[in-house]
Amino acid sequence: MKKILCVAFAAFGFLFTSQAQEVEFGAKGGLNLFNRYGDNVGNTDFRTSFHVGGVAEIKFTEKFSLQPELLFSSQGSKYDLILDGFSEINAPEGTKATLTEKLNYINLPVIAKYYVAKGLSLEAGPQLGFLASAKRDLEFSGDTMDFDVDDEYDSFDFGLNFGLGYKLDNGLFFNGRYNLGLTNITDNNVRNEGFQFSVGFMF
Template sequence: MKKVILTAIAILAFGFANAQQTRFGVKGGLSLTNFSGDVDTNTKVGFVVGGFAEIKVIERLSIQPELLFSAQGAKYDFIGNNDDGDLKLNYINIPVLAKFYITKQFTVEGGPQIGFLVSAKDEGEDVKDFYKSADFGFNFGAGYNFTDNFSVGLRYTVGLSGVVDRGDYDDLDDYYDSAKNSVLAITAAYKF
């Protein structure tokens, strides 16, 4: 965790050193979250909100570290019952993206992220002890800039680590079949 914080500080320090090439902003939006793997869950609507720094590296390439609060989780069916259960996992996510400007308006982005579990509730009951405190993922996305300040984006986050805290996996198949976060988000962003 110390390495992640030090890396984030180094990136922000680099951004301040090149302030004429760095822009800061805020973003927020809706997300569709679920689990991938061999689990029987349904999509849940969540949200994402936070801030970012866009650090220009070369003419069409920027590095964009972000600090986001993300409401994730999934819905599930109770066995033998028609009612839905609701699992709410809240994370502080720190993605670091490479952002490429195809045109002045259209961008594509990709990069890793680490998430820190803030809370976990299953039907209102605290279940944080049953879930891993850190989550790793990879982001793919695209964006459209309406103006120099206002943009929208669509991003998919592929979970790379299992979310359930059940120790080591017996074999590789168990790992690949484990529940991993899967998030599709649409956001609006404003750069200052």
Template sequence: MKKLFLFAAIAAFGITNLQAQDGVSFGAKGGVNFSTLTGDDVDDLDEDNARTSFHVGAIVEIPISDRFSVQPEILYSGQGIKFEDEDFLGQGTEAKIKLDYINVPVLAKFYLVEGFSIEAGPQFGFLVNDEFEIEDSNGDTIESEDLDAASFDLGAAVGLGYKFTNGLFLQGRYVFGLSNIDDSDEEGAFEDDLTNSTLQFSVGLQF
């Protein structure tokens, strides 16, 4: 099923490419993620618990009018959370929950003035890696195991962007999860509902 979803997302981009018309632009982007999880299981953790990772992928901007566009994207995105607990992990150790997705946001994009836009829309995420790791003070992995995370993640994105006349663009975006990252009926690593929460900063080029 996961492969089917991925194929459908890639095919959608291919169809858009074949049906491209005047004004449609394509591009590539990448940037940094600051991600965490929200829910009762993590509310008592230190505030500095964001996992720093990256995202990279492709975009298509389809103009509907002078000020309004639809922008689907396909991104590889590293998400999750990190935390330290000396009582549980030992001094100098750090734990990470790594949740990596192929994300497909489909955004409505409104230009307030030339170049400057606001954007919002749903995001569909397909899990490609889930892992719990414990690292020592040197950054070496001392324990690693797979998690029973949900294969599909539904979220919503809101953000701002600025596109220069040469096609270079900058984006800042917040993506909040709408579905539980654990949909298993069996008892796993997650006792309560947990959702993704990701702050993204991107740079890209449209052509």
């Protein structure tokens, strides 16, 4: 599945790039609000973090373009709990704590953009994600413990993006997206979901 999607992305990009009328390059970054969903998630909250990377806009007509991106994206989730039975932790039973899952991805979205008005675009497209690192932070009573949990997560993620964008004549642009993960990132039917708010500039 992973190999098929990677080959499809490469072929898709080559086909459309060969038909392009104009290509622009730029950079973007911004705010992440990510969580998880699925059958065995529990009462988790959104984790606030960031994303940053490079973009290219491949224009085919005045109305339609593709925007492939290469992003570092810090995702995950967090939730509150009561410590009970953690032998590694020197804390009284019943201590309140916050557990944060920190999942860092290299994401490759390919976004189709349709301009409905000058500068304003509707955006949607698939995304491949490759897990760079997975850590778990446990905060309690002013202390923090870190755990590497790479082996608990799948190294590959696939999802869809939906959003809006606005681009100024000087190259400055803004966009907001919802990302819906479609593949399980653990063995327990858990998937990524989140919002991204970006600002960038086309050179």
